[in-house]
Amino acid sequence: MESSSALVVGSDEEARVALSRQLDGAGFSTMTAASGEQALEIIDKTGITLVLCDWSMTGMSGSEFCARLRSSSKERYVYFIFFGGSSDTSAQQALEAGADDFISKTVANEELGVRLQSATRIIELQDKLAARNDFLEYAYASVTTDLKIAAKVQEDLxxxxxxxxxxxxxxxxxxxxxxxxxxxxxxxxxxxxxxxxxxxxxxxxxxxxxxxxxxxxxxxxxxxxxxxxxxxxxxxxxxxxxxxxxxxxxxxxxxxxxxxxxxxxxxxxxxxxxxxxxxxxxxxxxxxxxxxxxxxxxxxxxxxxxxxxxxxxxxxxxxxxxxxxxxxxxxxxxxxxxxxxxxxxxxxxxxxxxxxxxxxxxxxxxxxxxxxxxxxxxxxxxxxxxxxxxxxxxxxx
Amino acid sequence: MSFETEIKDGIAVVSVTAGRLDANIAPDLKMAVAEIIDGGTSRIMLDLQSVQFMDSSGLGAVISSFKLTGQKGDFVICNMNEAVREIFTLTHMDRLFEIYPSTDEGLQKMCA
Missing domain, CATH: 3.60.40.10 (PPM-type phosphatase domain)
Incomplete structure (x- = not known):
C-alpha cells in the first residue's frame, strides 16, 4: 500500500538514517533522499504521499523544498512533516512554510506512531476527497454535455x-x-x-x-x-x-x-x-x-x-x-x-x-x-x- | 433569516426581510407560511416593506401561500413598493389580494 511508504529527507545522514529506522520499525517502507532536489525527483517518480523532512538542511532549505512541493500540482495530497529544530518558533515557522506537522529530532517511538497514524488518516481522507472530486467532475461534464444537446433540441424548435x-x-x-x-x-x-x-x-x-x-x-x-x-x-x-x-x-x-x-x-x-x-x-x-x-x-x-x-x-x-x-x-x-x-x-x-x-x-x-x-x-x-x-x-x- | 413572524391579534404578520423576493428564497416563504398554518394560525399578513424586487418565482410563492390559507381576506399584503406593485398590476394579482399601504391599516381592516 502506497500510503504506508514514507520518504525521509535530510542532509544530515545520521539523523536521516535514525528516523528511517524508526519508521521501518513502525511498519513503513522507507526511502531516503539527501537533498530537496533528490526528494522532488523521488516524489515525482513514486507518487509517495508521506514526507518527513529535516528542518535544518544544507543546500535547498527545508522550507524552500516544502514550498516547491506545494506549488507543484500533485495528483494526490502529500502529507509533510518537519523534524528537528527545538523551539516553538521553528514549529510555527514549519507550519507556515506549508507543513502539516512538526516533530522533534528525538521523537519517542510511541509519539511517532500516533503522529503517523494521524498522517495516514489524513492521506486517506484526501484520497477519498480526490476520488469524490473526480466523480463530481465527471458527472458535471456529462450533465453539461446533456444540457448542450438539450439546448440544441430547444433551438431547433x-x-x-x-x-x-x-x-x-x-x-x-x-x-x-x-x-x-x-x-x-x-x-x-x-x-x-x-x-x-x-x-x-x-x-x-x-x-x-x-x-x-x-x-x-x-x-x-x-x-x-x-x-x-x-x-x-x-x-x-x-x-x-x-x-x-x-x-x-x-x-x-x-x-x-x-x-x-x-x-x-x-x-x-x-x-x-x-x-x-x-x-x-x-x-x-x-x-x-x-x-x-x-x-x-x-x-x-x-x-x-x-x-x-x-x-x-x-x-x-x-x-x-x-x-x-x-x-x-x-x-x-x-x-x-x-x-x-x-x-x-x-x-x-x-x-x-x-x-x-x-x-x-x-x-x-x-x-x-x-x-x-x-x-x-x-x-x-x-x-x-x-x-x-x-x-x-x-x-x- | 429572510423572514420574521409576529402574531398580532391572532394574525401572523410575516415580514420579508430580504431585499429580493426571488427564486432563492421563494421556497422558504412557502415553507414558512405552511408552518404558520400548521401551527394553527390561518390569517396571514405579508409585509413587503423591505422587498425592492420580486421575480416570477417570488410571485409564485406569494400565490401558493395565499392558496394555502384558502380564501380572500385571510391573506393580505401590505407595504408594497412601486416595482412590486407593477408586477401585481401586470399579472392582475392586485385583483386577487387585499392590499394595504401599512400593517396598521391592514390589521385594522382584518380585525374589523
Missing amino acids: LPRQFRLAGLDTNWVFKPANFVAGDMFDYFPMGDDYFVFYILDVEGHGIASALTSFAINNQLNPSSHGICAKSVKHNDELSDAVTSTVNNLNLQFEGNLNSSRYFTMVFGIVEVSTGNVTLTQAGHPAPIHLQKASGQAISLGDGGMPVGLIKDASYSSVNCSLKSGDRLYLYSDGMIECENVHGEFYGSERLLNRIQEWRDLPIEELGDLFDGEITHWNGSETFDDDVSMVILEYTGKR
Missing part, C-alpha cells in the same frame, strides 16, 4: 427567422442556463391567419424548460394544437385567442408542479388587413411600432398568468398593423436584465431603442438587440432567460 406569409420576422434567444423556460413560435394558419406567441415559465433552467417544451407541444400547429381548434371553432378572433389561453389555463392549472406557472402573449394576425388580436397573460406588454408616426406604443394592461388561478379569465387587445409596422414581444428577462451597477435595462430604454432603430432593416435587429442586451448584462451569462420576437407586417403574400 424555434421558428425560422425572416419572411413568412405577410410578415417578416426576427428574434433574440438567450437561455440563462443552456435551456430556457422562455419559448416562442409563429406560423401561418391557413391562408388567412398568422399565429404568434411568446411564453415564459416561472424560474429558469431544466424544470422550466421541460414545461415550456410541453406547452409548446400543445400549441404546435402540426399536432393539431389547441390554437388551431380555437380558430376553427370561433368566428371572432378575440374569442379564438382568449379561448386558446383559457384552455391552456384549464389544462395546466393544478397540473404543473407546485407553484409553477407561465406568462404569455398569444395573438393572431389577419394577414389581409393587418388586424392583430392578442391576449396578454401576465407577460410584459407587447410594443407596437408605427412606421408612419415613428411612435412606439405598449399594448394591453396585463392579465393573469396561465396555470396559476383556476377561474382566471382572459381578455384581448386589438391593434392594426400598417405596412412596415412592427410588433415586439419580449420576456421580463429583457427588461429586468441588470448591468454591473444593478440597474435594470427597463422598458423605457427598450421603447427608446425600438424607436431609434425603426429605420433599420428587420434582418439586422436580432443581432443588434442581442448585442445590446449582452453589452448591458456585461457577459454572456444571464441571470434569467432573455427572449424577444420581432414581427414586421409587409402585407405582401
